[in-house]
Amino acid sequence: MKKFLVKVFFEKNFFSKGFIGPIGDDLPSLIPIMISLLLFFSVFALTLNTYYSKNAVLSQQMQLVSIARELKGDSLILGIDQFNSNCGQTKLKRYSYNFMAAIYPAEADFTGILDDFSSSADFDIGGLTSDNFLTGFDSVGNESQYFCGYKKIGGRNFDNVKATNYFVRFYPVAVTRRVIVYPVGGAPVEYFLTMPGVMAMVVWE
Numbered sequence: 001m002k003k004f005l006v007k008v009f010f011e012k013n014f015f016s017k018g019f020i021g022p023i024g025d026d027l028p029s030l031i032p033i034m035i036s037l038l039l040f041f042s043v044f045a046l047t048l049n050t051y052y053s054k055n056a057v058l059s060q061q062m063q064l065v066s067i068a069r070e071l072k073g074d075s076l077i078l079g080i081d082q083f084n085s086n087c088g089q090t091k092l093k094r095y096s097y098n099f100m101a102a103i104y105p106a107e108a109d110f111t112g113i114l115d116d117f118s119s120s121a122d123f124d125i126g127g128l129t130s131d132n133f134l135t136g137f138d139s140v141g142n143e144s145q146y147f148c149g150y151k152k153i154g155g156r157n158f159d160n161v162k163a164t165n166y167f168v169r170f171y172p173v174a175v176t177r178r179v180i181v182y183p184v185g186g187a188p189v190e191y192f193l194t195m196p197g198v199m200a201m202v203v204w205e
Contacts, residue, residue, distance in 0.1 A: 059096075064167055064203045067101070073086060077176065079138070080146060090148065097152065097204065098158065100150075116133070117202050121159065123149040172196065174197065
């Protein structure tokens with residue numbers, strides 16, 4: 001019986017020249033297929049990541065435009081009361097980004113705008129805002145700044161040194177301001193003048 005098994009084994013072509021096995025014989029044709037599949041899924045993953053990245057940027061910019069539209073309305077700000085009212089209505093919604101907005105005089109120097117917003121980052125706990133923002137008097141005579149800020153739940157303060165993912169945009173506006181003129185030898189006269197201004201916004205994650 002043992003001799004029979006040895007004879008059968010050696011008569012088979014298992015040790016014939018060039019025989020590797022059922023998978024080994026197909027190996028040269030499998031390699032290009034595996035490389036093609038690897039290349040396909042790599043390109044697919046890269047394309048998907050690029051899509052999500054661009055989509056996130058677009059979503060952030062669209063949200064910035066939406067917030068700006070609600071704050072400035074038709075670009076005519078009739079006073080600090082209207083701006084504060086628009087700010088309150090805007091902050092009732094839940095956003096996926098943090099933002100700050102402030103109105104500057106048209107002749108302002110905007111080179112230090114990021115520093116202005118950084119110094120105003122503690123607005124949610126009553127921190128001081130920048131002195132460069134435009135101010136106005138409300139209906140009861142109190143002076144306040146044209147400033148609006150929102151932080152999402154768990155949001156971080158804006159730091160222009162460490163911040164990397166943020167957008168800054170500028171929108172021209174017209175602001176009605178109360179001006180008191182003191183003529184020589186006469187009683188002070190109150191005027192309401194519409195002056196040009198710029199609403200600056202920063203949105204960050």
